[in-house]
Amino acid sequence: MGRFIVEGGFSLKGEVKINGSKNAALAIIPATILSNGPCLLKNLPNISDVKLSFEILTKMGAKIKKQDEHTVLIDNTTINCNEVPFELAMKMRASYYYLGALLTRFKEANVAMPGGCNFGVRPINLHLKGFKMLGANYEIDAGIIHLKAKELVGGKIYFDVVSVGATINILLAAVKAKGVTIIENAAKEPHIVDLANFLNSMGANIIGAGTNVIKIKGVESLNSSSYTIIPDQIEAGSYMAMAAVTRGEILIRDVTLKHLESILNKMETIGVKIKKYDSSVFVSCNCELNKADVTSQAYPGFPTDMQPQITAVLTFAKGTSIITEGIWANRFQYVGELCRMGALITVDGKVAVVEGKQTLKAAPVTACDLRAGAALVIAALGAQGKSEIENVSYIERGYENIVGKLKDLGAVIEKV
Numbered sequence: 001m002g003r004f005i006v007e008g009g010f011s012l013k014g015e016v017k018i019n020g021s022k023n024a025a026l027a028i029i030p031a032t033i034l035s036n037g038p039c040l041l042k043n044l045p046n047i048s049d050v051k052l053s054f055e056i057l058t059k060m061g062a063k064i065k066k067q068d069e070h071t072v073l074i075d076n077t078t079i080n081c082n083e084v085p086f087e088l089a090m091k092m093r094a095s096y097y098y099l100g101a102l103l104t105r106f107k108e109a110n111v112a113m114p115g116g117c118n119f120g121v122r123p124i125n126l127h128l129k130g131f132k133m134l135g136a137n138y139e140i141d142a143g144i145i146h147l148k149a150k151e152l153v154g155g156k157i158y159f160d161v162v163s164v165g166a167t168i169n170i171l172l173a174a175v176k177a178k179g180v181t182i183i184e185n186a187a188k189e190p191h192i193v194d195l196a197n198f199l200n201s202m203g204a205n206i207i208g209a210g211t212n213v214i215k216i217k218g219v220e221s222l223n224s225s226s227y228t229i230i231p232d233q234i235e236a237g238s239y240m241a242m243a244a245v246t247r248g249e250i251l252i253r254d255v256t257l258k259h260l261e262s263i264l265n266k267m268e269t270i271g272v273k274i275k276k277y278d279s280s281v282f283v284s285c286n287c288e289l290n291k292a293d294v295t296s297q298a299y300p301g302f303p304t305d306m307q308p309q310i311t312a313v314l315t316f317a318k319g320t321s322i323i324t325e326g327i328w329a330n331r332f333q334y335v336g337e338l339c340r341m342g343a344l345i346t347v348d349g350k351v352a353v354v355e356g357k358q359t360l361k362a363a364p365v366t367a368c369d370l371r372a373g374a375a376l377v378i379a380a381l382g383a384q385g386k387s388e389i390e391n392v393s394y395i396e397r398g399y400e401n402i403v404g405k406l407k408d409l410g411a412v413i414e415k416v
């Protein structure tokens with residue numbers, strides 16, 4: 001799984017280029033299954049979850065040509081199977097997007113139940129409710145979801161919980177269904193809008209993405225498209241957190257400022273100075289960090305995928321901060337690892353209370369998931385001494401070349 005050795009105490013200075021959004025890529029790559037010709041995807045992040053997506057498509061018969069590290073031509077016209085291999089589907093929760101894409105392409109889909117992450121059970125009842133509403137039947141047998149439909153007919157679906165995955169899956173299943181589909185209480189994340197824009201660039205008829213009501217008018221066919229993925233707002237926020245704990249200054253390039261509003265707002269409360277440009281933001285911090293209260297919620301609220309990272313920052317702040325996890329049942333598993341570095345955090349269910357401290361002490365720690373791993377890197381950069389971080393393959397699922405980017409910013413970090 002690999003380890004990072006990080007020596008803390010060095011102020012990060014310089015600039016970092018933000019890559020394409022992991023969660024937009026993981027939805028748009030399966031969507032290419034719906035095209036009647038090859039699709040060119042640009043600004044894809046070069047991360048293991050994207051490589052796994054290519055492995056899944058290739059196994060299904062697709063032809064994939066890498067033009068460069070971030071640009072890929074995907075020809076899915078040769079796909080001849082409606083199932084995702086079990087051993088691959090189990091590696092990544094987002095493999096369930098193939099349910100919606102394969103249902104539209106073949107009127108049948110067979111995909112393994114998604115592996116849970118360790119921040120609680122991750123149900124898919126809303127996805128299945130949406131598929132049923134469109135006319136599909138399903139059964140779950142030996143951990144595989146078997147989905148079938150004679151015909152997909154649009155209708156109205158109301159999600160009682162805002163779900164990114166369910167919204168994406170129903171977009172994929174409704175885009176060529178007969179008639180009109182309305183999704184109410186839809187998720188509004190930037191990657192939902194990016195998927196809708198990609199599908200519309202192929203000839204789909206989707207309006208309202210980014211609001212809580214999305215209307216999809218089924219079309220006959222979807223064509224080849226060349227599309228550039230949006231920047232990853234979580235990667236950008238993670239580098240802001242690193243600037244804060246190291247009292248550094250970083251120009252964070254190639255971002256979409258609109259997607260960063262809630263993160264920038266919280267960073268300013270903590271005492272990070274922000275200068276905004278067209279597609280970049282300069283963050284600097286040369287003072288003590290202030291405490292802040294954070295509640296993670298659906299977009300445009302503060303993103304749950306930045307909750308571990310902001311908690312790591314607040315362990316260095318003056319005063320007591322309250323962090324409330326508004327989305328996941330159990331997303332504070334990583335706190336134990338921060339406490340091994342001397343952080344003073346108590347967790348009660350969905351609430352963590354952080355007693356800020358001047359500094360943390362390096363320690364051997366273990367990443368338990370992608371964003372928790374990022375939080376450990378942030379804490380190690382701000383701590384005194386050399387920390388060892390285990391299970392860094394979690395981190396590499398969502399952060400392209402994190403060691404190289406951090407070294408360019410003056411961090412002392414090695415992968416062993």
Ligand code: EPZ
Pocket residue numbers: 022023026093094121122123124125126127128161162163164165166187304305327328329370371398
């Ligand atoms: C996506 O997960 C992201 N993953 C997660 O990011 C992110 O934390 C999450 O959205 C929230 O923003 C990808 O995009 C690949 P949800 P997803 O469905 O779609 C409940 C990362 O680090 N729910 O929006 O699985 C669920 O339990 C990952 O990149 C149901 O009850 O999240 C949760 O409480 C970690 N029934 C809430 O909705 C369902 O059928 C939000 O989940 C589906 C979800």
